[in-house]
Every structure is written in structure tokens, then in C-alpha cells.
Amino acid sequence: xxxRSFLRLAGVGAAAAFVPGCLRQTMRLGRxxxxxxxxxxxxxxxxxxxxxxxxxxTPAFDRIAHEGILFRNAFVSAPSCCPSRASALTGLPFYxxxxxxxNHTFWANGLRPYPDILAAAGYHIGYTGKxxxxxxxxxxxxxxxxxxxxxxxxxxxxxxxxxxxxxYASNFEAFLEARPSGAPFCFWYGGIDPHRIYxxxxxxxxxxxxxxxxxxxxxxxxxxxxxxxxxxxxxxxxFDKHLGRMIATLEARGELNNTLIVVTSDNGMPFPRCKAxxxxxxxxxxxxxxxxxxxxxxxxxxxxxxxxxxxxxFLEAAGVPVPMxxxxxxxxxxxxxxxxxxxxxxxxxxxxxVERHFPGGRETGDPYPMRAIRTSQYLYIHNTxxxxxxxxxxxxxxxxDDDPTGGxxxxxxxxxxxxxxxxxxxxxxxxxxxxxxRPAEELYDVKADPHQLNDLADDPQxxxxxxxxxxxxxxxxxxxxxxxxxxxxxxxxxVAREFDDDAKSAALSR
Numbered sequence: 001x002x003x004r005s006f007l008r009l010a011g012v013g014a015a016a017a018f019v020p021g022c023l024r025q026t027m028r029l030g031r032x033x034x035x036x037x038x039x040x041x042x043x044x045x046x047x048x049x050x051x052x053x054x055x056x057x058t059p060a061f062d063r064i065a066h067e068g069i070l071f072r073n074a075f076v077s078a079p080s081c082c083p084s085r086a087s088a089l090t091g092l093p094f095y096x097x098x099x100x101x102x103n104h105t106f107w108a109n110g111l112r113p114y115p116d117i118l119a120a121a122g123y124h125i126g127y128t129g130k131x132x133x134x135x136x137x138x139x140x141x142x143x144x145x146x147x148x149x150x151x152x153x154x155x156x157x158x159x160x161x162x163x164x165x166x167x168y169a170s171n172f173e174a175f176l177e178a179r180p181s182g183a184p185f186c187f188w189y190g191g192i193d194p195h196r197i198y199x200x201x202x203x204x205x206x207x208x209x210x211x212x213x214x215x216x217x218x219x220x221x222x223x224x225x226x227x228x229x230x231x232x233x234x235x236x237x238x239f240d241k242h243l244g245r246m247i248a249t250l251e252a253r254g255e256l257n258n259t260l261i262v263v264t265s266d267n268g269m270p271f272p273r274c275k276a277x278x279x280x281x282x283x284x285x286x287x288x289x290x291x292x293x294x295x296x297x298x299x300x301x302x303x304x305x306x307x308x309x310x311x312x313x314f315l316e317a318a319g320v321p322v323p324m325x326x327x328x329x330x331x332x333x334x335x336x337x338x339x340x341x342x343x344x345x346x347x348x349x350x351x352x353x354v355e356r357h358f359p360g361g362r363e364t365g366d367p368y369p370m371r372a373i374r375t376s377q378y379l380y381i382h383n384t385x386x387x388x389x390x391x392x393x394x395x396x397x398x399x400x401d402d403d404p405t406g407g408x409x410x411x412x413x414x415x416x417x418x419x420x421x422x423x424x425x426x427x428x429x430x431x432x433x434x435x436x437x438r439p440a441e442e443l444y445d446v447k448a449d450p451h452q453l454n455d456l457a458d459d460p461q462x463x464x465x466x467x468x469x470x471x472x473x474x475x476x477x478x479x480x481x482x483x484x485x486x487x488x489x490x491x492x493x494x495v496a497r498e499f500d501d502d503a504k505s506a507a508l509s510r
């Protein structure tokens with residue numbers, strides 16, 4: 001489809017005629033901001049130039065951080081695509097998302113994402129790349145993805161297996177050209193990078209130097225692992241290139257300084273002991289925010305931010321009332337402050353968790369429920385079913401289908417996973433960290449042990465710390481009505497088994 005045909009067919013983005021009274025007042029007081037939410041797919045917090053990483057090229061992210069705020073403690077609600085994205089869209093912790101609390105399920109009835117609310121307030125809404133997913137949103141009777149109206153029709157002229165075939169930046173331009181006159185916009189740039197699958201050796205072939213790759217200590221330091229990380233880094237670069245083009249488009253249109261730009265990722269890198277785990281390399285996200293003169297530049301903020309805080313932030317910025325059902329707290333006080341470091345003493349922790357990542361990862365169909373609390377000093381994890389395999393059974397459905405390990409399905413397949421499994425006798429410690437069973441409670445001093453390798457849960461010297469964090473976690477989970485904590489975990493078990501059966505049926509039909 002050519003550009004002209006695409007523009008004729010593109011949706012208008014649901015700009016509504018009805019404008020609430022409070023919003024009319026906001027519109028009289030000043031111009032409503034545009035909102036550009038940029039979320040990569042599977043990028044760990046450390047991998048951006050602004051955080052000191054030297055083997056990625058992220059000038060666009062670094063610019064947003066320099067001209068705005070670089071956040072050092074941003075965390076997902078759940079380190080898995082579907083619930084992570086849904087928590088950002090709804091302002092709710094993952095355990096309040098009903099069936100949407102797990103990957104490959106569906107958008108639950110009653111969940112209202114912020115793009116819907118902004119569309120009703122006159123915003124032009126859309127997305128490119130990956131919106132909410134993976135899952136079925138049509139079953140809820142929706143006419144478009146919860147992230148907005150899809151703009152994915154424009155593709156790169158020379159698609160390559162090394163990069164995404166979607167021309168995100170051109171789709172963003174098409175979205176802007178389809179905007180009704182005078183309407184502010186809300187756009188979701190959902191890169192499918194650096195999600196696997198990668199072309200093996202593409203990072204090295206495109207100028208990445210293996211000797212510059214920083215290998216975290218929970219991976220074996222082998223050439224194949226370094227090359228795998230280099231391939232991952234190449235995809236981060238690609239996401240950033242399109243971000244840079246979008247910034248340039250806004251600049252050329254004179255709209256950059258009236259656009260609230262948020263850049264982050266949905267969960268950690270698709271490697272063992274990262275994505276789908278509650279360790280920092282699964283939950284700790286890059287985050288930079290720019291908003292023209294509204295945000296004083298060159299600031300670094302240490303306050304803890306959860307993904308549930310994005311939706312109320314966007315609504316408050318747009319002058320739209322924040323629904324009381326949202327548990328997240330607006331970031332506006334941090335954005336409009338002149339301070340750096342720790343600003344709000346109440347933002348001293350986050351709570352997060354996961355039920356299961358990939359359906360079918362365990363023979364029984366059961367999830368592996370985890371809840372955690374992270375402070376500036378400690379990470380406490382409660383594994384409610386330690387008898388199960390946390391990364392999935394050693395034998396079971398995997399993704400992608402050609403993953404030669406044939407198991408541990410809650411960990412995405414790839415060269416690093418294969419290397420650790422096939423060399424478990426040579427690297428037993430790394431294998432245990434990635435795939436071994438875990439105790440009911442884990443405790444890590446994240447300042448002394450940033451990679452969470454030394455579990456202090458059984459150390460008598462930390463007994464009072466563990467007890468205090470356990471009580472604090474339980475109290476917050478009860479206050480925010482986590483079904484698992486309230487004795488209603490059978491709901492999650494049923495959902496996991498139901499969609500596990502669907503996954504097995506699909507596997508048998510291939």
C-alpha cells in the first residue's frame with residue numbers, strides 16, 4: 001500500500017465531540033499537551049548510553065534524558081509483556097487485571113486503558129509496532145487495540161532479518177497527517193525490538209565489538225554469549241534510530257516542546273534470569289521523560305516509579321480526571337519539581353510480581369506465583385510454590401518452537417539459554433541460577449550485590465530485615481487487593497490452566 005492510499009484508509013483516531021467541563025476549563029487555561037509513549041520490547045535498564053552502557057548506541061534516548069529527567073528506579077508491575085503493558089495502560093497492578101494478568105490470554109472486560117479516556121476527551125490516538133499484547137483484545141468487543149488505532153501499514157523499503165520490518169517513524173508521520181485539525185495526540189510507539197528472534201552474528205557483522213560487551217556474572221563469559229548480547233544490542237540501536245526520527249518530526253512541526261515524551265521498555269532482556277523473573281534484570285527498566293519547559297532538564301531522579309504510574313500521569317497532564325480505580329500515582333509532582341535525587345519520601349519502594357510467562361511451561365499447567373518488594377537497599381521475593389520449576393519444567397512447550405533445549409518455557413529460547421543448558425555440567429552454578437528451583441523466600445542486598453547472586457534469606461543477621469519486608473509486602477498486597485494474597489489464588493490457577501490447554505492444543509495442531 002502506498003502512502004497516499006494509507007492516509008485515505010487510516011482511522012481518524014476517535015476524536016470525541018463531547019468534552020467534560022473540567023477539561024474545557026483546562027483547555028482555556030492552556031494548550032493541551034501531546035503524549036508520545038515509547039516502549040521497547042525486552043530491554044534491561046542498564047542498556048542505554050545515559051546509564052553508562054558503551055556497547056549500545058542510543059543518542060535519542062540520551063537526548064530525552066539530557067533535556068528532561070533520567071529515572072534510576074523505574075520498575076514494571078510484572079516482567080512479562082501482556083501484564084506489563086496492561087498495567088501501564090490501566091494504572092492497575094498486574095494482579096488486578098483479571099485474565100489479562102498473564103501472557104497469551106485476553107483483554108478482560110471492564111479494563112479501561114488511558115487512550116480510551118483521552119479519545120473521549122478529544123485526543124487523536126494511535127500506535128505503531130506492538131501495542132497491548134500478546135493476547136486477544138477483540139474478545140472484549142473492542143474495535144481497536146487498547147493502545148490505540150493501529151498504524152503499521154508502512155514498512156521499510158529494504159526489510160532485513162536483522163531489524164524490524166516496520167517503519168515506525170513513517171507510521172508516526174502518517175498518524176500525524178491523519179490528525180483532525182487542532183486535536184492533541186496520544187501515540188504509542190511500541191517497538192518490537194529488541195525482542196527475539198535475532199540473526200546470529202548480526203551485531204558483530206554491524207560493527208559491535210565482542211570485547212566491549214559487558215557480560216553479567218550470571219551468564220558464562222563465552223564468545224557465543226557475547227555475540228548473543230551484541231545481536232540484542234543491535235536491536236536496541238534500531239529502536240533508538242526510529243525514536244530519533246520521531247523527535248526530528250516533532251521538531252520540524254514545531255510540536256516538540258508541547259509533547260510529553262516517555263521512553264521505557266516493558267520488561268528485561270530475553271535471556272535466562274532476566275525476562276519473567278523478579279530480579280533487577282527482569283524488572284528494572286530504563287526511563288527518560290522530556291516535556292519542554294514543563295520539565296527542568298538535566299535531572300536524575302532516584303524516586304521509585306512503577307508502570308502503574310504512567311496512566312494517571314498522562315491523564316493529569318491532559319487535564320482529565322483520574323479514575324479512582326487506578327492504583328498508580330501521577331508523576332507530575334516529580335516532573336514539575338526542580339529537584340534531583342530523592343524527592344518524594346513516599347516513593348521509596350515498588351511492589352511487583354508475576355504468575356506465569358509462557359503458557360504450557362509446566363506439565364500441570366500451573367503458574368509459578370511470585371511477589372516482591374524492592375527498596376533502595378533490598379529486594380525481597382516470595383515464591384509461593386517453591387516445589388515447582390520457576391522457569392518452567394525441564395521438558396515442555398517452548399518459544400520459539402525450534403528452541404533446542406526443549407524445556408524451561410518461562411525463559412525465551414536463544415543462544416545463551418541453549419549454551420547454558422547444553423553446558424550445565426561445565427557451568428553448574430550458572431545453570432542453577434537460571435533454571436534451578438528456588439526457596440520460598442529470597443533476600444538480596446542490592447547495593448552490595450547488584451546482580452542478586454547472594455541470597456541472604458537464611459542469614460540470621462538479616463532475619464529482622466526479611467521479616468519487616470515480608471510484612472510490608474503483605475500489607476500493601478492486601479491494601480491493593482491482590483487475589484492471591486487474599487486467599488483467592490485459584491482464579492489465577494484456573495486462568496493459567498485454561499490457557500495452558502489452549503497452548504497444548506495449538507502445539508498439537510502444528
